[in-house]
Amino acid sequence: MPPYAEFAVGTAARRRLEALDDSAIARLEEISRVLDLPQGRPIIIEGDPAMSLYSLQIGVASVFKLLPDGRRQITGFLYPGDFLGITFNLNAEYGYSAETVTSCSLRLWPRAALERLFEEAPGVRRMFLAEMADELTAAQDRMLTLARRTAEERVAMFLITMVRRQADGAEAPCETLHVPMRWADIADYLGLTAETVSRTLSSFRDRGIVRTGMRSEIGLRNRQALEDIAAGTYARNGEIYS
Amino acid sequence: MPPYAEFAVGTAARRRLEALDDSAIARLEEISRVLDLPQGRPIIIEGDPAMSLYSLQIGVASVFKLLPDGRRQITGFLYPGDFLGITFNLNAEYGYSAETVTSCSLRLWPRAALERLFEEAPGVRRMFLAEMADELTAAQDRMLTLARRTAEERVAMFLITMVRRQADGAEAPCETLHVPMRWADIADYLGLTAETVSRTLSSFRDRGIVRTGMRSEIGLRNRQALEDIAAGTYARNGEIYS
DNA sequence: CGGGACGTTGACGCCCGTCAAGACATGTGG
DNA sequence: CCACATGTCTTGACGGGCGTCAACGTCCCG
Numbered sequence A, B: 001m002p003p004y005a006e007f008a009v010g011t012a013a014r015r016r017l018e019a020l021d022d023s024a025i026a027r028l029e030e031i032s033r034v035l036d037l038p039q040g041r042p043i044i045i046e047g048d049p050a051m052s053l054y055s056l057q058i059g060v061a062s063v064f065k066l067l068p069d070g071r072r073q074i075t076g077f078l079y080p081g082d083f084l085g086i087t088f089n090l091n092a093e094y095g096y097s098a099e100t101v102t103s104c105s106l107r108l109w110p111r112a113a114l115e116r117l118f119e120e121a122p123g124v125r126r127m128f129l130a131e132m133a134d135e136l137t138a139a140q141d142r143m144l145t146l147a148r149r150t151a152e153e154r155v156a157m158f159l160i161t162m163v164r165r166q167a168d169g170a171e172a173p174c175e176t177l178h179v180p181m182r183w184a185d186i187a188d189y190l191g192l193t194a195e196t197v198s199r200t201l202s203s204f205r206d207r208g209i210v211r212t213g214m215r216s217e218i219g220l221r222n223r224q225a226l227e228d229i230a231a232g233t234y235a236r237n238g239e240i241y242s
Numbered sequence C: 001c002g003g004g005a006c007g008t009t010g011a012c013g014c015c016c017g018t019c020a021a022g023a024c025a026t027g028t029g030g
Numbered sequence D: 001c002c003a004c005a006t007g008t009c010t011t012g013a014c015g016g017g018c019g020t021c022a023a024c025g026t027c028c029c030g
Helices: A013-019 A022-030 A111-120 A122-148 A151-167 A183-190 A194-206 A223-231 B013-018 B022-030 B111-120 B122-148 B151-167 B183-190 B194-206 B223-231
Strands: A033-037 A042-044 A052-058 A061-066 A072-078 A097-100 A104-110 A176-178 A217-220 B033-037 B042-044 B052-058 B061-066 B072-078 B097-100 B104-110 B176-178 B217-220
Touching: A042 A052, A052 A111, A061 A183, A061 B122, A072 A183, A072 B122, A104 A111, A122 A151, A122 B061, A122 B072, A122 B122, A151 A176, A151 A183, A151 A194, A151 A217, A151 A223, A183 A194, B042 B052, B052 B111, B061 B183, B072 B183, B104 B111, B122 B151, B151 B176, B151 B183, B151 B194, B151 B217, B151 B223, B183 B194
Parallel strands: none
Antiparallel strands: A033 A104, A042 A097, A052 A104, A061 A072, A061 A097, A176 A217, B033 B104, B042 B097, B052 B104, B061 B072, B061 B097, B176 B217
């Protein structure tokens, strides 16, 4: 139905890119440029012609869609190693916008050069295929979350997802979560408002589940409670975590 | 993040399959079996090992995910020509469930045979790649809808989307929309309840926008109003369509 | 005709959005 | 070093949109 066909590659792309052979990586770096942006700047704008592919090197960025009256939905956060702006057809426009959440350093490829690379290196194409399949299942999970989960379940899910991603590779479970985005961004990611995010975190704090008040950090004091709340398997009207 | 990687191919697959050359289609039909199911039966169940790929021949089916307490989100409706159950990795389980909305006739391929076909016919793989890219942009649109749009906007969107799909190929715009699914299914697709869907349609009826009461059909009397409501560009607190 | 599935309508309430005020941190210029 | 502006988070009060529960009507199919 949509006339365009492109998407933002998410987290798994990092590991997949490392699986490419060295010559492909060398070629990729060869034809790229570097772009540095301060916090809160647009990277791509929905509707613009898709001329470039980006890879985030340093920082955090958000991918989002807007309604005409300003309502916003962040469809994903990008971390170092993630790709942005891939397209698979010719008259492509970006189907979403993206902007920096923190100051960012991006690698940028002109689209034509990248398409040449797609033809030459079959591993690159296969990587994107697997990547897209993962993105799609994640998107279905997020539909369930946005449509059916309560505010508490959404915030708990966000914390669990973020800490898992942060702990990715570390052996010991993380105790404190680094959260560089503003509450308003988290809210737009979860389909809530900044006030509801704040209230929910305060409630978690009062119940001894998290520690708040630090700058850009949230302490996870009772991870099991968060897991249970996120899974929807905690006592709903019960007293367990109240 | 998710350990599986598969998805339900949506509507665009119909046209794409037709673009395959005849020998590939012949091969596809050769190795398939046919499966007939009455209304309301499960086709695949989330978590089961992904042993088969399905193609819907006749009827309408739904793809959905469930929360442990029964909350349900329908991620898409399948129409004749759509595919279901594709996977791209080895330890694959289905990441969603699917069931028949009407009585259905399905074509079924054993997974191993299909993977062989993937190797032999590069066009098939490319078709699925483009298909997935379309699915992904549609998924992002649906995230925006589920998180941010009002009940009225969602129902209007549903009607517009369905009538566009129904009119696909016809030259004259359709006046009446065929809706084989129950209100509860529409609600689970839109992140609402059956009562809210009913109330919204009644409101549209009272405002002269649709005609209701027919069995499995909805008459679209003022399509422009529906387009405006769906787009979020109608006068919000205004009197235009009240 | 009777039973079950589905749609409609009303009453009610709660979750979360909206609006607003205040707290707190940061940066900036004098 | 302080006054002030700015941006962000917190907390409260309030209201509305939509979910929940229930009763009723309608259609279909034995």
